[in-house]
Amino acid sequence: MRVEAITLRELRMPLKHFFETSFGRSDSRRVLLVTVHCQEGEGWAECVAGDGPYYSCEWIETAWATIRDHLAWALVGKNFQAASESAASMARVRGHRMAKAALENALWDAEAAARQQPLWRLLGGTLKEIACGVSIGIQNSQAELLDKIATELASGYRRIKVKVKPGWDLEVLRKIRERWPEILLSCDANAAYGTIDFDHLSRFDEFNLLMIEQPLWEDDIFCHAGLQRRLKTAICLDESIRQRRDAEQAIELGACRIINIKTGRVGGFSESIAIHDLCQQHGIPVWCGGMLETGIGRVHNIALSTLANFRLPGDVSASKRYWEEDIVEPEIDITPQGTIPISEQPGMGYKIKPDLIQKLTVRMDTIGDR
Numbered sequence: 001m002r003v004e005a006i007t008l009r010e011l012r013m014p015l016k017h018f019f020e021t022s023f024g025r026s027d028s029r030r031v032l033l034v035t036v037h038c039q040e041g042e043g044w045a046e047c048v049a050g051d052g053p054y055y056s057c058e059w060i061e062t063a064w065a066t067i068r069d070h071l072a073w074a075l076v077g078k079n080f081q082a083a084s085e086s087a088a089s090m091a092r093v094r095g096h097r098m099a100k101a102a103l104e105n106a107l108w109d110a111e112a113a114a115r116q117q118p119l120w121r122l123l124g125g126t127l128k129e130i131a132c133g134v135s136i137g138i139q140n141s142q143a144e145l146l147d148k149i150a151t152e153l154a155s156g157y158r159r160i161k162v163k164v165k166p167g168w169d170l171e172v173l174r175k176i177r178e179r180w181p182e183i184l185l186s187c188d189a190n191a192a193y194g195t196i197d198f199d200h201l202s203r204f205d206e207f208n209l210l211m212i213e214q215p216l217w218e219d220d221i222f223c224h225a226g227l228q229r230r231l232k233t234a235i236c237l238d239e240s241i242r243q244r245r246d247a248e249q250a251i252e253l254g255a256c257r258i259i260n261i262k263t264g265r266v267g268g269f270s271e272s273i274a275i276h277d278l279c280q281q282h283g284i285p286v287w288c289g290g291m292l293e294t295g296i297g298r299v300h301n302i303a304l305s306t307l308a309n310f311r312l313p314g315d316v317s318a319s320k321r322y323w324e325e326d327i328v329e330p331e332i333d334i335t336p337q338g339t340i341p342i343s344e345q346p347g348m349g350y351k352i353k354p355d356l357i358q359k360l361t362v363r364m365d366t367i368g369d370r
């Protein structure tokens with residue numbers, strides 16, 4: 001694929017309902033879409049960087065500027081045999097993995113379309129349907145949280161994950177377990193606790209959780225190993241795993257028993273596959289995390305989730321949970337069994353809605369000749 005130009009677009013999309021984590025509440029999403037224009041056709045991807053530097057240090061403005069001034073120029077004019085080769089061209093830029101992932105994944109999208117192959121197959125996927133879970137934010141009251149859980153269970157979701165933080169944890173988990181003793185339940189702290197909380201965190205053990213996700217600092221592996229030794233509950237790392245090397249260290253140290261893969265967080269599909277394979281060799285199950293994506297990011301998450309070691313339900317849920325109208329069609333939806341069947345169609349298997357994207361676009365820039 002010969003890259004001729006790259007287009008950046010920012011969209012503003014209101015969320016149907018606020019989403020609150022330990023690091024803050026969002027009512028809407030700034031969405032960064034990337035299109036790579038190649039001689040053979042185009043490819044799309046979504047940069048999952050947040051509205052602000054709270055989940056990680058990357059956010060929309062750093063991603064936009066880093067792609068425009070540095071990363072795009074590492075690709076424009078180059079010819080790649082395969083999308084996976086693009087990562088090496090961008091390696092001189094340190095960090096900025098969400099920005100890199102958007103470019104690499106757009107190239108995978110273009111490659112799948114050019115080869116007339118489903119993206120999931122190009123990635124090495126084998127599963128014909130994927131299992132879906134939901135991530136439910138912190139609510140204004142426990143009653144509202146319980147209502148939301150009831151709704152999601154009725155839709156068929158296979159695993160409920162609730163966000164926790166100091167002051168919204170033990171009591172909430174107790175209420176959920178009283179009402180649903182048997183469901184697959186996990187919690188995600190988004191790095192809200194510290195070493196002084198180890199005794200407090202061991203009390204989570206009484207709730208028979210599938211996992212506790214990222215209890216400690218976003219840049220820590222070592223202290224998680226100490227905590228995992230004290231907990232019966234499996235720790236799942238999210239923020240801490242930025243690359244394959246981090247996963248290697250976490251596994252070696254015993255810092256987690258499960259890993260969540262987000263393609264944006266680790267710099268793209270090739271690094272995601274490398275982490276997936278490493279975990280598979282070590283008997284560590286992985287699942288696909290979400291970043292409040294629109295349909296474009298969601299479709300890429302679905303494709304990645306078809307790799308064999310994605311053994312736990314991911315945060316890959318229906319478009320209508322977040323958006324009034326999604327930018328792909330058909331909208332992403334789940335079966336009553338809480339699964340998404342995989343399409344045999346070439347490329348993404350979903351269509352982009354250009355008119356809606358145009359309508360939602362608040363800025364645009366093209367790097368290269370078009």
Ligand code: OSB
Pocket residue numbers: 055134135188190238289290291292293315316317
């Ligand atoms: O930690 O998994 C997370 C959303 C934004 C930032 C971080 C996280 C999340 C989610 C939402 O949990 C998952 C989704 O997209 O449904």
Ligand code: MG
Pocket residue numbers: 188190213214238239289
């Ligand atoms: Mg998480």
